[in-house]
Amino acid sequence: MPIPGPLEFTYISANSLSSPYFSAGFGLMGVGAGLAIFRRGGVVLAGLARRRLLVSLEIPSKDRSYAWFLEWMSVQARTPKSRGISLRSHQLSVETNYTQHDNGSSDVQFSLVPGPGTHWIKYKGTWMQVVRERDSKMLDMTSGTPWETVTLTALSRDRALFPLLLSEARDIATRRQEGKVVIYTAWGAEWKQFGTPRLKRDVNSVVLEKGISERIEKDLISFLNRAKWYSERGIPYRRGYLLYGPPGSGKTSFIQALAGKLSYNICVLNLSQRGLMDDKLTHLLMNAPERSIILLEDVDAAFNKRVQSSSDGYQSSVTFSGLLNALDGVASSEERIIFMTTNHIERLDPALIRPGRVDLQEFIGDATPEQARRLFLRFYGESSMATASTPAEVKEAVGASEEETSSVPSEMRGIPALADELAEIVAARTSTRSVSMASLQGHFIRQSAEDAVRSMDELFTQREESPNDSP
Numbered sequence: 001m002p003i004p005g006p007l008e009f010t011y012i013s014a015n016s017l018s019s020p021y022f023s024a025g026f027g028l029m030g031v032g033a034g035l036a037i038f039r040r041g042g043v044v045l046a047g048l049a050r051r052r053l054l055v056s057l058e059i060p061s062k063d064r065s066y067a068w069f070l071e072w073m074s075v076q077a078r079t080p081k082s083r084g085i086s087l088r089s090h091q092l093s094v095e096t097n098y099t100q101h102d103n104g105s106s107d108v109q110f111s112l113v114p115g116p117g118t119h120w121i122k123y124k125g126t127w128m129q130v131v132r133e134r135d136s137k138m139l140d141m142t143s144g145t146p147w148e149t150v151t152l153t154a155l156s157r158d159r160a161l162f163p164l165l166l167s168e169a170r171d172i173a174t175r176r177q178e179g180k181v182v183i184y185t186a187w188g189a190e191w192k193q194f195g196t197p198r199l200k201r202d203v204n205s206v207v208l209e210k211g212i213s214e215r216i217e218k219d220l221i222s223f224l225n226r227a228k229w230y231s232e233r234g235i236p237y238r239r240g241y242l243l244y245g246p247p248g249s250g251k252t253s254f255i256q257a258l259a260g261k262l263s264y265n266i267c268v269l270n271l272s273q274r275g276l277m278d279d280k281l282t283h284l285l286m287n288a289p290e291r292s293i294i295l296l297e298d299v300d301a302a303f304n305k306r307v308q309s310s311s312d313g314y315q316s317s318v319t320f321s322g323l324l325n326a327l328d329g330v331a332s333s334e335e336r337i338i339f340m341t342t343n344h345i346e347r348l349d350p351a352l353i354r355p356g357r358v359d360l361q362e363f364i365g366d367a368t369p370e371q372a373r374r375l376f377l378r379f380y381g382e383s384s385m386a387t388a389s390t391p392a393e394v395k396e397a398v399g400a401s402e403e404e405t406s407s408v409p410s411e412m413r414g415i416p417a418l419a420d421e422l423a424e425i426v427a428a429r430t431s432t433r434s435v436s437m438a439s440l441q442g443h444f445i446r447q448s449a450e451d452a453v454r455s456m457d458e459l460f461t462q463r464e465e466s467p468n469d470s471p
């Protein structure tokens with residue numbers, strides 16, 4: 001095909017210009033280009049306005065303030081009006097938390113936090129957009145949860161709003177932990193808070209044989225007061241405790257109560273936990289959150305399971321020498337308190353419990369008559385009426401006349417008398433049979449004082465020999 005010369009080209013163009021189709025097309029092109037420029041200008045202007053008029057803050061889920069911020073939002077969702085803060089949100093996620101009480105009962109609380117999506121919140125007179133995004137492809141390797149970010153964009157140039165908001169969120173979180181014990185568990189090589197902080201448990205609510213609780217507490221307090229002594233002598237500042245005895249005798253409960261009394265938190269670690277390896281264990285023991293007690297539960301179980309793999313072919317990867325190294329590796333000047341528990345001290349290698357690794361060991365056994373008595377009184381002896389034991393006390397407590405007193409229910413007439421009766425029942429049987437404190441607790445929760453004493457027989461099981469029994 002011949003290529004048109006310059007003249008021909010001009011001719012074609014001139015011809016086309018006069019064509020109505022061409023001018024319409026040219027016009028459309030012009031409009032399109034104009035729109036494109038306009039759109040581009042809009043984007044540039046919006047970007048400029050964004051930079052000049054708005055401030056944004058990104059909070060990744062790995063940062064500690066992430067949890068504080070979500071909690072702060074959930075508080076706003078509950079009490080938006082009263083605090084001059086208004087939250088517009090229709091996409092909510094639920095976070096369910098349990099609170100366990102001393103007597104074994106538990107409460108459930110639901111917190112509604114803003115779910116993934118866009119939310120609007122007005123804080124100190126400024127509107128903010130809150131975008132919570134969840135990345136479906138990226139995982140936070142330390143927690144195994146999807147990677148998330150929250151981006152706050154304030155319709156204001158005042159960047160001081162963010163630190164204000166975050167410190168408010170931190171204060172709320174700290175206040176929630178006051179008077180409570182935070183439980184951490186291991187997630188990979190990191191410690192992660194488990195559930196909501198638990199109410200402190202009164203140490204006296206864990207009824208141990210006389211002297212045990214006091215001995216452990218005294219030893220721990222004296223250790224905590226001797227930081228300087230340790231550092232002056234270059235001795236690693238750590239202390240190990242071993243509580244051993246049958247299941248349900250109160251070992252874990254006592255450690256948790258003691259931590260609460262000393263305002264410590266607890267890091268619970270099960271050595272047979274899936275995926276735990278020597279290096280992770282060492283890292284965990286060396287990097288426990290400050291002011292926390294490390295609790296290694298059922299230390300004997302980890303090494304028994306290691307011999308045979310479980311049905312899914314999984315084997316615990318912590319080796320015995322790995323555990324010893326991890327315990328010894330905690331040789332820094334930082335304070336470390338390690339409690340271990342086991343049901344079978346006889347299965348523990350002497351190397352694990354030698355002084356330096358375990359400095360104090362205590363046997364926590366099944367209920368003695370005295371413990372049973374004290375636990376009974378804790379359950380049924382709290383009101384003045386229930387503790388009345390002499391006829392005169394009963395009369396005063398129930399406001400009854402002498403004759404009427406005989407019709408007062410028997411548990412009101414003499415809780416201490418019933419407690420003595422219970423102690424006698426336990427004493428009469430403990431040479432051959434035993435009852436755990438956990439079973440007693442369950443028994444008392446279910447029934448009245450009198451019924452509890454009457455039906456004690458069903459609770460006893462064949463007694464296992466305690467390591468403290470003389471041959």
Ligand SMILES: Nc1ncnc2c1ncn2[C@@H]1O[C@H](COP(=O)(O)OP(=O)(O)OP(=O)(O)O)[C@@H](O)[C@H]1O
Nearest residue numbers: 205206207208247248249250251252253437438441
């Ligand atoms: N000595 C005790 N005084 C009061 N309550 C107790 C006592 N022992 C156990 N309980 C109750 O029994 C339950 C189980 O107790 P806990 O878990 O502390 O026992 P444990 O000795 O650690 O058991 P395991 O060896 O199986 O871990 C708890 O609810 C606790 O309140």
